[in-house]
């Protein structure tokens with residue numbers, strides 16, 4: 138079983154970038170209206186369309202005509218707001234890059250070997266005097282270096298493709314200048330050329346120097362756009378955050394106008410997003426295996442959303458609310474990072490595609506395949522036939538709430554404003570899974586049915602779809618099982634399983650039957 142799982146991990150699935158765009162808020166700017174919000178960062182911010190760094194707060198006013206940032210109109214379609222690094226961070230990053238350059242990374246040795254082999258070929262062909270050719274050789278090697286570098290860091294903050302494009306266009310001109318200078322300086326056509334042809338050490342030193350200079354120039358010029366992980370490693374203890382609505386966010390923000398709406402989107406590394414989501418959606422103090430199972434479900438849900446988005450023109454992948462997954466930005470619960478790191482890129486697939494990995498707090502023992510209206514053909518991996526018994530002993534399994542007639546009337550009036558004088562309320566129909574299909578409300582002048590879904594959305598203290606309604610004194614008692622929609626992974630059940638020594642692989646295979654694990658990778 139274990140071996141099979143490991144094998145599945147080698148099956149990979151590509152997406153275009155390891156970053157996610159989360160919709161944080163949407164502001165209406167219909168005719169004559171204006172919307173206003175504030176963004177800030179302790180270290181200051183850079184705004185596309187405004188040249189200088191801005192310290193303090195950004196006041197953003199969106200009207201139906203334009204967007205004003207601290208009073209300055211900005212015309213870009215996508216306005217990018219990124220936190221600037223503090224001097225402390227910049228120092229750390231320089232240290233990191235210096236260290237990185239000093240360390241003999243495997244790919245550099247490898248590329249150096251390629252470079253030497255290319256060079257040998259040119260020497261043998263006696264074409265070395267043509268420095269244009271040397272330039273081509275070097276450029277090929279540098280491009281290979283850049284690609285290997287990007288692969289080695291795994292998490293580019295910008296898409297891999299654009300990073301390579303930036304790197305290559307910059308390198309072309311940088312390399313030309315650098316080579317011209319080096320060759321002029323060192324008089325390559327004369328004595329050095331002879332030395333280079335004869336002496337392997339001088340040759341390697343020469344290439345090493347050129348390569349180092351190009352890389353150093355590239356890294357120092359573009360370190361702000363370098364893959365997120367490089368920056369992340371340098372600043373992981375004190376990330377640069379953007380503040381919005383009392384929450385802190387890593388990554389960058391986009392302000393985007395779409396018709397009469399202005400969207401605020403947070404773009405960040407998938408792992409940072411998951412670290413945040415597992416905190417809001419899960420139970421941070423729980424055993425690691427439960428959190429790992431939840432992270433994989435969260436990642437799978439996200440990947441599925443990313444693929445859906447790619448089929449549309451929607452500028453974001455996922456929303457930050459319970460509608461998709463609750464995302465509240467940066468938190469300091471470092472222990473959860475282990476759950477993200479140790480399951481990196483793993484997601485759940487059915488027939489080679491990410492599943493819609495639904496989860497709830499407690500399933501209440503309901504068997505999902507029996508739920509009416511659920512399409513088991515469309516989502517076979519949610520059609521579990523075995524009941525979950527692992528949440529049964531947990532406090533959350535049972536719930537009870539008493540309502541007076543007046544309270545019930547007030548709640549139902551949100552949907553039926555004229556409702557009054559309730560005579561009786563009871564469950565009229567259950568489905569095969571035991572979920573409430575319809576509730577009958579009898580008043581002095583009418584009888585009406587309210588769907589189970591509607592009841593769930595109206596009554597915030599009705600925690601699930603599985604309950605009974607009984608008369609008690611002048612009011613009613615709602616008594617039920619479970620917390621949530623009864624589909625997919627049951628969080629409290631997972632906890633029970635871990636207490637019985639289950640691991641996250643086994644948990645996920647129970648809740649999502651007939652699925653396999655796959656590995657996320659970048660498409661190139």
Ligand SMILES: [Zn+2]
Pocket residue numbers: 499500501502525526527528529627629630
């Ligand atoms: Zn359960």
